Amino acid sequence: MVGTAVTGEVRIAVAPDPVGSGGRLRVLAEDGSAAGPVRPVPDLAAEVARQEAAGHPRWVWAATDETYAWLLERAAVRPARCHDVKLVESLLLGHESRHRRPRSLGAAWARLHDLPEPQDTPEAGLDDQPVLFAADRHHLPPGTDLLEALVAVHAGQLRRVAAAGQPDRMRLLCAAESAGALAAVEMGREGLPWSAAVHDELLTGLLGPRPAAGARPAVLGDLALQLQEALGRQVNPDSPAQMLPAFARVGVPLNSTRSYELRSVEHPAAALFLRYKELSRIHAAHGWAWREQWVRGGRFRPEYVVGGVVSGRWATRGGGALQIPRLLRAAVVADPGHRLVVADAGQLEPRVLAAMSGDPGLSRAAAAGDLYAALALDAFGGDRPRAKIGLLAAMYGQTSGEAGRLLAVMRRRFPAALALVESAARTGEAGGIVRSQLGRTSPAPSADRFWDEDADSGDGASPDRRAARSWGRFTRNFVIQASASDWALAMLAALRRRLAGIGPEPRLVFFQHDEVIVHTPVELAAAVEAAVAAAGEEARRLVFGPTPVPIPLETHVVECYADAK
Template sequence: MTQRTAVVPDPVGSGGRLLSLTEDGTPAGPPQAYADLAAEVSRRERESAPRWVWAATDEAYAWLLDRGAQRLARCHDVKLVESLLLGQEGRHRRPRSLGAAWARLEGRPEPEDSPEHGADGQPVLFAADRHHLPPAADPMAALVAVHAGQQERIAAGEHPDRMRLLCAAESAGALAAVEMGRDGLPWRADVHDRLLTSLLGPRPAGGARPMLLGELALGLQEALGRPVNPDSPAQMLSAFARAGVRLSSTRSHELRRVDHPAAALFLRYKELSRIHAAHGWAWREAWVRDGRFRPEYVVGGVVSGRWATRGGGALQIPRLLRAAVVADPGHRLVVADAGQLEPRVLAALSGDAGLTRAAGDGDLYAALAQDAFAGDRARAKVGLLAAMYGQTGGEAAAPLAVLRSRFPAALALVEAAARTGEAGGIVRSRLGRTSPAPSAEWLRDAGDDDGPGTDRRAARSWGRFTRNFVIQATAAEWALAMLAALRRELTPLGPGPRLVFFQHDEVVVHTPAELAPAVSSAVTAAGDEARRLIFGPTRVVFPLHTHVVECYADAK
């Protein structure tokens, strides 16, 4: 079994304490203090590579790397594991800090979680109001007690092996997140400038609109026949109404259906305005340093297990700006994305024979079309996406009927999840991530058979959420397992290849050019390992499409 070691860095300086633990969390001896904690952690990592146990990876690991520690192979992140276990126990809304978890063990009132950033926007590291430990409490004693309690709760679950794998993958993802934020995605400021200038015009002074946005705003006023602020949805809805166009919102999908010259102008304004706000000049000054975009990832930041970011928009880099992501001289970007991930997850989860057969081919939708839709790939895709996301009417109705007849096990899985959600229940991913339960008020209203139609609509909406949750959360688990495996596969290649970007089902590795073939092989191996870990024996394939490029824009 893997040895475990608890880590408590000092709030200031370079020292801290370590305590060796058995697999179940029992101390194997007294804690030991070290003046240079990073050096001792590195020594133990080289000798035995234990699983490091700490309150939060984004604090402790970053602290160690800042002080010269080598990169570590594995950890147990108490904060992330606590979140998973609270969900498993139906307690999603409880605080998850070390102090809160310890208070629950001791029967004391639980302190609320604090914001992860202070008033100045900087991370709050090891502050008393972050971990919520009583002033006289020993952080090591709290850490050891909470970790041991977590081990007991994992063992008591319905599928302890699956939950252990989920906790390990979530914690490994946290290690990768810290490393990617430090390494950063290569970003060429000069290319970014040229792209912004071509899209928006020269950089304006102060808070003024860029030239092209100003011209589009004037064009909108002329098309609508009145002064209007395109940044105000209320004004735009009113202006369109006066022009004879009734809109329920200013969302792009609704504007695309409008036959009015102002609609096209407004769509273009929205697109460019979003780029200016989210990835313009001010964004670069805040998030790009030393030629690298350095996002702050939030592991498990979405209830389905997908990641989020603390600003920076790392998970939504517009295609128009990907030309600014350029490898260093002598290097390449290995970009890999999983094709049709969620439909393949549905096939593997359900075990549906027909869908599994389709998911054993390179193009799942094409195989599905040949099997059930007379070769019509578009209809096959519409039907399967409708099944996963809960669309029942319009052009989805007929393909759904075909899928229900030809692929009964797959449709039964998502429809059972939807019914559970409509009744106010919870569903779980393959490894055990649990959907949050609706509020007590929602349960009361949705369960009122004599209530207004809005209550049934609310129930159906929650059913659509749980229908997709089982698929999206399991897809997030596959992606986490793939990321963790790839991180390990890259280690023997030396310090050159670096994971620098991750979003949902895509990774980017920045590597010396001569190692690009080895990195590509590592990606393939990682994807296959993730499939085996999450689903066991299955004929469903999860192909990772790999591109070796100098510029990110060339990978698509």
């Protein structure tokens, strides 16, 4: 299993020394209290590797992205499980409607002792400074013992998990989030195979030869000139302040320069501007300068931030790992004798809605394979595009135009599914919170967050009412998106464990939302595919219980990422 606590499970708290390679360990009881003396060790990484080989304890540490990264630098150790105090604290604060409280070890320790809470510092990239594990790094008061504070905070977290409304689900969420942190460190270290030669060829084909620093590539320069000719005046395409009035002068009023708005414009300048924006984004986010910063030793090595989005989705500390453009995916090439096993869960969020709501009609559609096609046959006269619009309108709260009319059909034909999301929307509109399947909690609304100035404008509603509706759309989707994150994290944790059972060579190298990539020797590709399918099924059972709704992972075994789509 990925997650719930097992009776008799051994937990060991870990505190690396501020300098050197040693550290201290302490075995913990089932309730998190100390069950043995503090044991100093001169080589902490070697001792963790030895203990891991002996029995797979659950390692308890302040933050996986610090401690585990430090351990991996020193030994080939791959812990099966851990308890990440920082990530668990964030989950528990959210569950207790205290999202905005600091989550560091020091802040959690201060709350235990009714002391003022130190504010978190902005997260930065990992470094090798000698104070990495000093107490002040975790905002502990001077003289506070790091291991003692870790043990106390961890025990307090176990008590809070037990007091949650559904403690077994919260235990699973904390375990999956912590396992995701292990995978994130490993993927950042392993890196996604990246061919500089192919990347350079792609960039040159798209943008022209590499320009001098600060200059536009030739293709962007040509597009800028064509755009100026189409608009009849000199403009800087990188300046919305210049582009909006330029379009207005040729009879095309725009509210913004966003791509979705430009796609509805028939003026020839719009197509040129869209192409300029696409290529400019590639040059800025994944161009030559990006490669020099992020690709080392033939690997793209991003720094993932687990739980970086309130819904549980990951973020990155730069590098754009979660937004690799399709035009550049040909640069992701497996090593000789290896393959990429690319797996993604299609139609994940609609399937999650079906599983959570138990709606009979939507569950039947999900079991049929192509959910949208089955939905079309059931309720939309076989029109798949209209069925997709109707279901997305239900999940995202679209009420205008055709989406609003199709939403009425959805409400009649799939009442349980619509009741779930509309209840979540009403809760958000009233200023309440909603939870994912495992208990990840939405933040409470505030005046400066999730304000949609364009929402429901022109209907006479007051600003407060428009803000409430905007927040209701957020909570409507939160229950689905956050529950999809629950499943994805459980799947990732199960897959990581199953890959370890195959051997040391298959490695997770990429994860985003509903997609994973495993880099594996050719001869192990079939075993990896089987592990992916089993991990997806295990996550479905753990997160949603006995539901008939399948969440299939489609796999492709390829040499190049671009060939998987």
